[in-house]
Amino acid sequence: MMLIEKEEQKKIDDTLVSESKRSMPFQTERNHSCKILYMFLKKMMEGLVLFIIIIKNHDGFGGNLFFYVLFLILLSMLLFSVLDWRRQVFYFYKEAIYFKSGLLNVKIREIPFQRVTTVDLTEGILDKIFGTVKVKVDTGSLSKNESELSLLLDKRRALEVRSLILNRPDHIKTDSKTFGKGYNVSFTQLMLYACTSNAVTKGIGIIFVAYTFLDDYIFNIFDIKLLDYEITAKYLWEKVIWVVAGVILISTLLSIMKSLIQYYNFRIDVEGDKLNICYGLLNQKHYSFSRDKIKGVHGRQNALMQLFHLKTLEIESIGYGDEKGESAILFPICNAKLEEEIMDELLPEFVYKGKIQVLPKRALLRFIWKKVLFLGILVAILMHYVSFGIAGVILLPFACWLGYMQFRNAAVGMDQELLTMSYNGMYKVKTVVKRTAVQSFEKSHSYFQKRAGLASFKVNIFSNQKYQSLKVKNLESHVVDNYLKKAR
Structure with missing residues (x-):
């Protein structure tokens, strides 16, 4: 594992699980004292504009007044950082974690363990220096402020907190493998x-x-x-x-x-009912969440990946991949054989073996003519303004190819447990989700689609973006009707 050896982690898990079967002690804790430094630096960044104004007009203060003002501002920021740190405490009680914060407006948040979707550990450059780890507890709430609880702890305590939350008694199953097979990215x-x-x-x-x-x-x-x-x-x-x-x-x-x-040192493995994903060189991340919190799996391919039969695997789990610049990576790149092996070993519940419904051949023209029409309008506009606008016609093969890719990649399948949908052209996405994660099913068609006996099939699933829509166009109308009947 990334932050600590797996044998030591297992000892922590066994100890905490046995302790969790007894009543948990009511003992308040605080963030690591280095949290003061992080708060102070954050306040300095927030007051950067004020510092620039003061420095640019320092001549107006006269004498040493400029330095006194600057010192008092920095001292006040440091004082408030210390007070904030002192007022932030957390404790565990009866299968929940409580977090108390605030100077004048005191707030106490209760997060039951059963609502937690992910517990993420992040170790940045400063954390490596001070021996600390950032712990993020996510519940999947629609409100960003309510969904996350962020703590800064030393390494061992961070692992204990994660194990205490995720290894609660109702998550321990005797028939689960303690340590499953792991996969590394070379x-x-x-x-x-x-x-x-x-x-x-x-x-x-x-x-x-x-x-x-x-x-x-x-x-x-x-x-x-x-x-x-x-x-x-x-x-x-x-x-x-x-x-x-x-x-x-x-x-x-x-x-x-x-x-x-x-993605340096990327590894994914299973421990009991937990899925662990860790990676990173400068900013090391370790995500842990229960497999039953995973709603779906996405396979993403751009045009180059489709050419070489490669794809990136992502998962749909609320709380994972919701940070800026991050995606919910399951495995960065794999071929069909490795994908099948990963899914069979780590997430067999998302292996779809039912019937796949592709589009009828008559739907191909509907994808192509829209691209050709758009290109024709674009060329006409260019010809009106520039003499060589007619050169845009050379894009006609590309427009036809793009329409064909959208037609070829579109497919739908549904059984009693899973729904799979494939869509998009240059950026193909193949999604497999649990039917329990689908919020709604929808059929739609235009006048011309109806005449051709075609319809679009759309579903909404609950995700990090609140609701994510998946849509496949130009299916046989009666096929969509059958899917709607199954969904009832």
């Missing part, structure tokens, strides 16, 4: 993920943003001269090749660096 897989994921596209975006600040140097780097002599097609073609190659190379390197740092 260096080669991370390189492959970096080269095929959308991170390369993001890297290109970063380069173009940087270009706005470095445009004076770009021409020098690639030795582009626009005014010295007549520009030829050969000259432009050579420079375009160099620029494009440079952009792709730099963006790929940025993507590789990001992937290696973010």
Whole structure:
């Protein structure tokens, strides 16, 4: 495991489970004292504008008054940070965790263990220095303030808190495996993920943003001269090749660096009824949650991944992947064989073996003509403003290919326990969710769809985005009716 050896974690689990069978002691605790530093730094960042104003107008204070004012502001921030830390306490009592906070307006929050969806451990650079771990307890509430409880504890206590919450007696099943098989992401897989994921596209975006600040140097780097002599097609073609190659190379390197740092030492395994996911180089993360809290599994593929038959696996579990810049990763990259192995071993309850319904052939034209119509309108507008607007016609094969991809990727299947839906073209998503996680089923059709005997099938599921819609267009109308009957 990431923060502590698995044998030691098992000892902690066994001790805490046996203690939890007795009545829990009522003992208040506080965050680690380093929390004061984090609060102080946060207050300084919040008051950054005030500091800038004071520094820019320091001449108006006269003499040493500027330093006194600055000292008093910093001292007050430090004092309030200490008071905040002192007033924040938590304790465990009767299968729940209580958190008390506030200076003037005191609040006490109660979080029953049975409502907890995930307990996440994060160890950043400062945490490694001070020997602390951030603990985030999430309940899946729609309100962000109510869904999360954040603590800063030393490593051992953080693991004890996680085990106390997740290993409560009603989560212990005698027929569960204590330690299931684990899967690690190799260096080669991370390189492959970096080269095929959308991170390369993001890297290109970063380069173009940087270009706005470095445009004076770009021409020098690639030795582009626009005014010295007549520009030829050969000259432009050579420079375009160099620029494009440079952009792709730099963006790929940025993507590789990001992937290696973010998903370094990635591992997923099962302990009893808990699913553990850990990864990270500079900012180490460890997510633990009960498997029964997982609502679904998503397989995501961009165009390049579809070409090489690779995909990224994500899970639908409220509280996981809801942080900025994070996604609910189950496994960064895998082929069909590895996907089948991971699902059979770790999440067999999401293995769908029922019938898959694809679209009828007559639905293909409905996907293509919309793309062609949009392209025609775009070309007409360009021709009105520029003489070479007709060149947009060369995008016609791409528009047809995009429509075909949407047609080919669309599929639906449903049995007594699971619902699977596949949709999108260039960014294909295949989702398998528990039917109990579906909030609503919906059938819709336009006038032209109805005449063709087609309809769209849409479901809403409860997720990190409150409600997520999944939709497959142009299914046989009677097939959608059958799904609606099954859902009743």
